[in-house]
Amino acid sequence: MPLHAAAALTVVICLFPVCWMAATAFKPSRDIQSDDPRLLPEHWTLDHFRRAVGADGFALFWRNSVLVTLGAVLLALVVALGAAYAVARLRWRGRRQFMLAVFIAQMAPWESLVIPVYIISRDTGMLDRLPTLTLVYFMITLPFTVVVLRGFIAGIPPELEEAAQVDGCSRQAAFRRVALPLLAPGLMATSLFGFITAWNEFTYANFLIIKQQDSRTLPVWLSSFQSTFGTDWGATMAASTLFALPALIVFLALQRHVTSGLASGGVKG
Secondary structure, eight states: HHEEEEEEEEHHHHHHHHHHHHHHHHHOOOHHHHOOOOSSSSSOOOHHHHHHTSSSSHHHHHHHHHHHHHHHHHHHHHHHHHHHHHHHHHOOHHHHHHHHHHHHHHOGGGGGHHHHHHHHHTTTTTTTHHHHHHHHHHHHHHHHHHHHHHHHTSSOOHHHHHHHHHHHHHHHIIIIIIIHTHHHHHHHHHHHHHHHHHHHHHHHHHOOOOOGGOOOOOOHHHGGEETTTTEOHHHHHHHHHHHHHHHHHHHHHHHHHHHHHHHHHOOOO
16 A cells, blocks of 8 residues: 555656646646646637647747657667667677677766767757757767667577577568567667657757757747746646657657557667
8 A cells, every 4th residue: 555655646746837838838827826726727818729739930940859769769779779789690700799898888877978978069050950969969869779689689588599590581681571570679778768768858959959949949938938027827838838749749649558669678688
């Protein structure tokens, strides 16, 4: 019972801000800062959503976020898959040191690298470009992807690939036809992590995209509802709700595979 109570309390604490955000998006402006706050709105309205969708740059910034996020996730999967396979299946000098470096990179606070990344981007002429954000998000998600996929590949019996090689498959063909389909839970788990990380990231998007406003992403766009006259809380909550929907949809679509993928990747090998 104490564990159940602690779990229920944790769920309530985590979900309450999200529920308040979504409920506020449907409240009339006069009720948002009322002296008698209520979780559920007494009167429902869609005016805040219309104002958020009609704001300047909504569709453009939405496209930018999708391109940057999907590009970073796909690039991380391709590179991490090769690295994880090399670490899990092959024996080569420096393999342990390589994994140690990956773990150190995973533990490093990426916010501490904002200034070096900004200086490098400035000196190489890569500021205000979406490919720069894609590479940064790829760099952030790559260590975790390598660690999880390495553990998952190590959990697949190598005899399955060896049997395919005996039947005439090359090493690459054996991996592609035998091991890769079994990696689906691990690939989905790492894809979800990479998607949420890149989709929600604000700091790098704010520092690396300065002059070219058309290259900004949705997290930076959310700050457009703040002005010298105050914050449009209704539009901000509506925009935040719309912003959270893609990550929620991706999670619901992949949730069956996420737990098994993370567990297998974390304990195997």
